[in-house]
Amino acid sequence: MARREKLSGNEAVSIAMKQINPDVVAAYPITPSTEVPQYFSTYAANGEVDTEFVPVESEHSAMSACIGAQAAGGRAMTATSAQGLALMWEMLYIASAYRLPVTLAAVNRALSGPINIHNDHSDTMGARDSGWIQIYSEDCQEAYDNFIQAVKIGEHPDVMLPVMDCYDGFITSHKVENIEIMEDEEVKAFVGKYNPPYHLMNKEKPMSMGPLSLPFYYFEQKRQQAEAMKTSIKAILEVAAEFEKVTGRKYGLFEEYRMDDAEVAIVILNSTAGTAKDVVDMLRDNGIKAGLIKIRVYRPFPVEQIAQALSKCKAVAVLDKADSLNGAGGPVFTDVTSAMFGRVDGVKVINYIYGLGGRDVTTDNIKEVYDNLQEIAKTGKVKEVYNYLGVREV
C-alpha cells in the first residue's frame, strides 16, 4: 500500500534512495541538489541504510567514486546540479563507456555564467550526448517515480548504462507537494538485487576495466554503446509497465496531453509542462484544438514515436529551457525537427527559448505561444522560427 505524503522533490528523491538502499552514495553539495545527499547522510548516520556514504571533495570525485564502486560490482548513486555536473563531465563519459549503471539525481540549474542558482536545463542539455539515459520529471511524484525506475532501467541486462533523473531546481526540488510514496518492501522488490555480469571483485571471471582501447577496438565499443542506447527504449517501456503494475502510475517515452485531434501543440519537458496543461484546458474550453507533448525520455530520443505523435498537427512549438547559442535553435527543437524530417511533411515547427536562469513562466507566457501557433495554423505563414519567450528586448 502506498503512503500519502507531502514532500519536496529533494526529500522524495532522498527517500527513494533510502528505499533502494544502494551500496555507495558519493556526493558533493551544490544548490539546489544539496538536500538529496544531506537527507541521505542522515539516513546513513542513523543506520537506516547499509550504504557507504562518501562525502567527497568535488563532483569529479563524486562521479569517480561512483564509477569505482560500480566497477567493483556495487550499486552507486549521486546527485548534482549545474557546475557540479559540469565538473563531472569527463567522468560522465567514462561511466557510460564502461557500461556502469550509476544513477544520478540531476537537479536542473542554469550553468554559469553569469552565475545563477535558479532553474533552466543548460546543465543536463549539455550532457545529452554523454551516453547517459536522460529522463525528465514534471513534479515531485515523477522525480520520485523516475528515480526508482532509473535503477532498473540502467541495470537491465540489455542496457547497462548510467541514468540521470532530471527535475527542475527549486520549482520541483524545493516545492512541497502531495505525493504517494511506495512501501519500502515494494521498492526493494521492484529494484531487486544488483547482479552485474562482470565486475572487478569477481575472482571467477577476472577482468580489466579501463585499459587503452586503440583503433582496432574503440570503434566497436562505441558502436555497442550506441546500440545499447537505442535498444534501451524497449527496456524503459518494460520497466514502466512493471512500475504501473505496482503503483498504478503509467509512464511512457513521452506524455500526450489532449493530442487526439490537436491542431496546435507544444513540445516541452519538466515542470512547465504542468503549467502548459492548464493552458491547454483553458484553450479547449474555448473550442481551440490545443495539445501538448511532454518528453519524458530525452536520451534515447524516441524519434519515430515523436514524429508520429506530431504528424497530424498544423503547427508545433518546441520549447527549450536552454539555448544552444548556435544561431539556429535549442537542443530539443533540433532533435524534434530532425525526427520529423523525412517522416512527417507539412507541419510548421517553431522554437521558443524560455525561462533561462529561472525566469518565471506563467500561463500568459504559454498562451502567447499558442496564440502564435493558431496564427500560423490559420495563415500557413511562419514569421520567425527561432523565438524567445518572456525576455526583455531592446
Place this chain on the structure above:
Amino acid sequence: MAKNVVEIRWHARGGQGAKTASELLADTVFMAGKYVQGFPEYGPERMGAPITAYNRIADSKIRIHSNIYEPDFVVVLDETLIEGVDCTAGLKESGAIVVNTAKSPEEIKAGLGGYKGKVCTIDARAISEDCIGRYFPNTPLLAAIVKVSGVVDEATFLKDMETSLSHKFASKPHVVEGNMNALKRAVSEVKGL
C-alpha cells in the same frame, strides 16, 4: 485544471520563518485531505532582507508551477515591510491581507495604498510571548490565516494541530500546550474579519 484553487502569498524578512510558515500551512491543509503546494521564492537570501513564500491549495491535483501574481490572501509577518514592499500587489479585493501588528486594521489600511479588500490584524508577538514564552510569530499567524481564509474548518484545524504537535514534541508536553494556546488565542483575536 485544479478545482477551487486558493492562492496565498507570504511576506517576511529572511530569518522570520516565512518558508516554515508556508510549510506549516501546507501541512495543515494536507492533513485536512486537500492538495497543496508550498514554496519560497529563493533569492540572495540574508537575514532581514524581504522574502516571499507561496501556497496553492485545491481540491484536486495542482499542475501549475509558476509563482503567484494574483493571490487570494496575503500574510505579512513583519509590519515594517508594508512601507518598502508592495504587499497588496495583485491581491484580489474579494480576498484579505493579514498583518502581524499591535495596530488596528484601520491604522494598517491607511498605509496600504488604497487596497479595498479586507484588512485583518493579529498581534502575533503578544500572543507568542504570552503563550510560548518566546517570539515565534508563525504559530499565531498560521491560525490567523486559517481563520481568515477558511481553507480548513477551525475545529478540524485545531484537532489536527494537536495531533501533529503531540507527535512532534512527544517528550516536551509543555511545548504542545503553549503552541495550542497560541493557536486558540490567535483564532479568536484576529481583528477586521
